[in-house]
Amino acid sequence: DTAVSQTPKYLVTQMGNDKSIKCEQNLGHDTMYWYKQDSKKFLKIMFSYNNKELIINETVPNRFSPKSPDKAHLNLHINSLELGDSAVYFCASSQGTSDSGNTIYFGEGSWLTVV
């Protein structure tokens, strides 16, 4: 069984479009994250939610809007896509908040290409 699953895995879309990436975890974790991994391979946190509440909101354009309907789901909606948004987006989860040593489990990633 997949622990952290995200869809779609691959997404090619035109500039200016709006798209969503969905994420679900079946680990019973309290905290979920969205990370962006760019071409230089740096993993950068975008958002973190704990029990459906936003706890980390890094400096990302407000075109990116996370939504957590319940603690097992954290979706990412992106408006007015730009070429620079092309990257791999990883959903992740962990037990407890970020102020602990708990391991982060990653989804398989969503490869977004904006053309």
Add this chain to the structure above:
Amino acid sequence: GQNIDQPTEMTATEGAIVQINCTYQTSGFNGLFWYQQHAGEAPTFLSYNVLDGLEEKGRFSSFLSRSKGYSYLLLKELQMKDSASYLCAVKDSNYQLIWGAGTKLIIKP
């Protein structure tokens, strides 16, 4: 600023031992993680160090020296499947994870 430094790429031979170093300068320290990431896949957890010393887990070991801002990941009896990127990440004083860019390890027969 906060910084995690790792070599960009390393090459080693199957059956050998390799050490991947990580140095960090962060605002505070609340633990260091090593993750493995195969090409096109998600990072997977390898180890966690919060106290100085060596943590051994099978063929993989991780060492931490907080006073030196230094860690290494030691891989023994290298196998071809160990070809991957190895990511070092540090939790700072705000418990946020700061990630290195990863070290691409190439294993040759």
